[in-house]
Amino acid sequence: MKMMKQNVMIAGLALVLLSATACKDGNKNEPAAPMSNEMHQESMDDMMDDKPMNEDDEMAMNNGQDAKAEAILTDYFKLKDALVADDNAKAKELGASLATTLGKLDISEYTDTQQSDLKDIVEDAVEHAEHISESDIAHQREHFKVLSKDVTDMVAITGTENTVYQQFCPMYDGGSAWLSTSKDVKNPYYGSKMLTCGKVQKEIN
Amino acid sequence: MKVLKIIAWIALIAFVVIQFFPMDYNQSETLPQTDFMLVNKVPATVEKSLQVSCYDCHSNYTKYPWYNKVQPVAWFLEDHIKEGKAELNFNEWDTYSDRRKNSKLRSIIKQIENGQMPLDSYTLIHRDAILSKEEKEAVLNYMKTLKDDLE
Numbered sequence: 001m002k003m004m005k006q007n008v009m010i011a012g013l014a015l016v017l018l019s020a021t022a023c024k025d026g027n028k029n030e031p032a033a034p035m036s037n038e039m040h041q042e043s044m045d046d047m048m049d050d051k052p053m054n055e056d057d058e059m060a061m062n063n064g065q066d067a068k069a070e071a072i073l074t075d076y077f078k079l080k081d082a083l084v085a086d087d088n089a090k091a092k093e094l095g096a097s098l099a100t101t102l103g104k105l106d107i108s109e110y111t112d113t114q115q116s117d118l119k120d121i122v123e124d125a126v127e128h129a130e131h132i133s134e135s136d137i138a139h140q141r142e143h144f145k146v147l148s149k150d151v152t153d154m155v156a157i158t159g160t161e162n163t164v165y166q167q168f169c170p171m172y173d174g175g176s177a178w179l180s181t182s183k184d185v186k187n188p189y190y191g192s193k194m195l196t197c198g199k200v201q202k203e204i205n
Numbered sequence: 206m207k208v209l210k211i212i213a214w215i216a217l218i219a220f221v222v223i224q225f226f227p228m229d230y231n232q233s234e235t236l237p238q239t240d241f242m243l244v245n246k247v248p249a250t251v252e253k254s255l256q257v258s259c260y261d262c263h264s265n266y267t268k269y270p271w272y273n274k275v276q277p278v279a280w281f282l283e284d285h286i287k288e289g290k291a292e293l294n295f296n297e298w299d300t301y302s303d304r305r306k307n308s309k310l311r312s313i314i315k316q317i318e319n320g321q322m323p324l325d326s327y328t329l330i331h332r333d334a335i336l337s338k339e340e341k342e343a344v345l346n347y348m349k350t351l352k353d354d355l356e
Contacts, residue, residue: 120302
């Protein structure tokens with residue numbers, strides 16, 4: 001009898017546990033949250049609709065937005081340095097923070113065409129940054145290549161206050177470019193294996 | 206001995222009970238206009254390869270063999286498919302911007318070339334999903350032309 005009781009109790013426990021897991025799974029079924037940048041975009045639009053801005057506000061916004069494009073570049077350069085240093089773990093962290101910063105890019109001040117270009121760029125770049133945050137270093141470098149193109153295209157629209165050098169290594173994946181704040185070539189695709197492979201291709205600003 | 210018996214009973218009960226949990230099968234009735242096959246002129250051979258080797262996890266319609274409807278296999282699969290669709294959903298191809306299509310094509314080409322896709326855990330059971338040398342080449346060539354057209 002005692003044995004029976006025990007059996008029933010344990011079975012009950014198992015049931016409760018299982019339903020708990022099932023519920024968790026159920027929640028995960030809900031549609032994924034929309035991309036953070038889209039949400040941000042919406043709230044920005046709302047703000048614009050609600051109150052027309054005076055010149056001071058516009059100035060402030062402009063500054064904020066510049067800071068954000070700069071913030072993306074800052075994060076990008078940090079990530080690049082981690083790859084130069086062959087630091088997989090650090091690149092993971094920095095990929096994650098770059099993805100967050102990218103999502104916060106304020107594009108409200110740009111023309112419609114620029115806005116849609118920037119949206120495409122950010123959407124793509126976020127995905128690459130997220131992949132970088134969860135990959136081994138070889139894979140991180142593959143994504144960094146396309147990410148670099150995205151960031152370069154972004155800078156072509158947003159501009160930047162600082163001089164940026166576009167550098168190019170003909171050996172990696174049929175030729176790959178990246179951005180750097182310094183003229184000195186330090187290759188993020190090869191790191192210590194071939195640190196100085198590449199040349200300055202272009203000076204931006 | 207007693208303990209073993211108890212454990213066996215619990216396992217059996219649990220196994221039966223979990224069969225009754227509702228499952229969301231990845232089997233959408235509609236094919237969106239944005240599907241890869243609808244917006245591209247995909248050669249028949251390539252189309253077949255993609256349907257058999259990719260669409261189970263990278264579209265809104267999975268062909269489940271019966272044993273995949275048994276729990277807990279079905280749960281494991283559900284997460285798997287969700288992840289696959291988040292990375293790439295052929296049904297939603299045309300909703301991607303050109304830039305993203307380019308990125309997706311790049312990854313498709315890379316991963317098929319490296320043999321990372323289709324996944325080993327998938328081809329282990331779905332033997333027909335293994336791409337032969339010719340099929341692989343045809344798919345890769347087609348994806349490369351698509352990518353070149355975008356650039």
